[in-house]
Amino acid sequence: MNRLFSRSCAALAIGFSCAMLAMPLAAAPRAVDVDRIAAVVNNEVITRQELRVRVDQATRQLKRQNVELPPADVLERQVLERLILERAQLQLARDTSLRVDDATLERAIARIAENNRIGIDQLRATLEKDGVSWTQFRDQIRTEILLTRLREREVDNKVVVTDAEVDNFLASNPDAFSNQEYLLSHILIGAPERPTPEQIERLRARAEAVMARLRAGEDFSRVAAATSDAPDGINGGSLGWRRLDRVPALFAEVARNLKPGEVSQPMRSAAGIHIVKLMDRRGGEGTAALTLEQTHARHILVKTSEVLSDAEAESRLRGLRERIVNGADFGELAKASSADLSAAKGGDLGWVNPGDTVPEFERAMNALKPGEVSQPVRSPFGWHLIQVLGRRVQDVTDERKRGLARAALRERKAEQAYEDWLRQLRDSTYVDNRLGRE
Template structure:
């Protein structure tokens, strides 16, 4: 998607350069408001910074830099879109998750050779006081925009049961669900910059097209700052491959390699060596589970909730009926009405802490009290089974494939509508006509 590609590159460059840029570059002594977007303003220094960042990235990639007026037009429109999205973030009251923000900041820090946020803050603020907080604010905005776009675009994607059935009956759908796949999996990670990691991954992809020797590829592309890991996964049913990756692999012909797959832990590549038909079912372990929950609140502290659940736990161990206690004391109204029963639960449905305790509790036993984000629990697994989830798995994968197809076009449509419905006033007459003539925001920088 063109708009999203420029957005991703613009943001990636901004984060890379921000670390080494003085705060003075963001606030010139005689700054000028060049555009008003809703309740926010775009300054001349913002535009200059954006142009510098995109120029730097294109030069680092050894790509031609567009003419200044053209690049200025692209960056201005991108800044307008960015501010329009931030206006929506405020409107919906979205707040950055502290854990996700810290993880994102730590990733930026590691790319600069720093292993802690404290050291990273000292390094940045030694360059110019306040640089760390400014970067943190910028990363927070980026995370919120991603979250906003995900929510807004996903709400526009409509996939009916009939769409799923039609896809599963198609040759592509049959290929996606009906066989075993021999796959090579490579991952590129390390402390190098995002651009360096991407360049190595692209070279690896080119080499992988004609080379299946995992060990030689690891040795060839690994360095002090780049770690390349690979594995020949052999033949395995599609149900054994994570759905996000399976959706990509299923569309390949033997000998083909996926595009670069950037995720939190690095850049992934998968090559399909061979596929063969298979009737193996996707059997999933399930646990018939019941629980008792004591929620924390303004009047119930975590310590009080813990003491209450420990008291209930001791009563269960002393022989009192679990279902009766759940109906009487549990703060989960949905399950309390049924003696605490959650029915048959598949792994991954509950929060990780609950999931881990459930899987480690023997049938008939009651777990010791444990805490999740919802409060304090005890649980009991009354039975286990292997459930054939083949049809459900196929339907989920089909929806994911169909959703990925729609996401880019729906994202473009949403951004166009957002731009059209946002109040924008260009203060600089020389930029006004340029902005009005801009209908596409990403021609200057295209994704590989």
């Protein structure tokens, strides 16, 4: 549909939760590291100070997850590579005028506090108790939002899933939406965008060396932390509990044939060579029939910006609401005034299931009777006027399967496209890695 819907929002402001509290940033490092350079990324430097902060953070996270730490030099190299990728993305965002304004940042922080059931003051006190300054915390949240928006613009918003692809997915994966979940971990031996035969041979040699360590009984998470080129490698390579429709097709195919504790043979993809371990499996088979109360709604969206404040956006919608109450056509005003993709259809969102929209929108929509128009409602996307056109109870089992299939395909495509985009960005970035030169 569009970014109003929460499934498309990924980790944008509304997606942050207690994860930030569970992974505090490191306190300031030793003064001796301050002026030393770890790497140069295009025309910017990554200092030893920045690297030490991230290494300390990664160390604490691995210990919390009971993952055996890789050698210090390996961990430092892995963390630096993540910093390089992050810096390259931030440079691209800045060079293309992508920004996160203070209002968006404040709403994201408010949601973090709300998700942890604490107030802003208590959130700040908790962070400072852990040695994390409020300025440091705000900077990291701003960075996370910026990276999410960059990914949405450069990758996610360009992903298209056709009806034919959904039909083929459902025909080929009759058990895709069972209640069974898999706990998978993986190791990626990353390949450049167009590897030469010599590079492919080096990748195979690395993969065989990794397999030798695993066959010798080394802990998978420790080997992943030490050798994987995937972003989650430094965390032990765990993908968490997922249904098979929520993992890459290559992983899903092999996971079906693995027993808990077993490790796959190395598998090739465009990204490189993968090694997958099935840690555990849970849940039963079958997808239960589902009936839901759906709401037929339409809306008008006014987005805030540097030239349109919250107060002005709200005032504009109050004026539109007054015109609607006095007889103006909601749909015509939506076509003329709404900033949403649904404007061409008079703001019509069709039949909406519970959970399809962000919480602020859903609460306001659910409070309306058919025919009623809401007062202006603020969400992470701007200000809305909402009108409910009707409600019904519907068997959505088949619709749900198609929706899940579309979301699964979109996620798979987006993940692959994001990996390819990151690899291309890394290959086109000038990097002078100075680790080990001193």
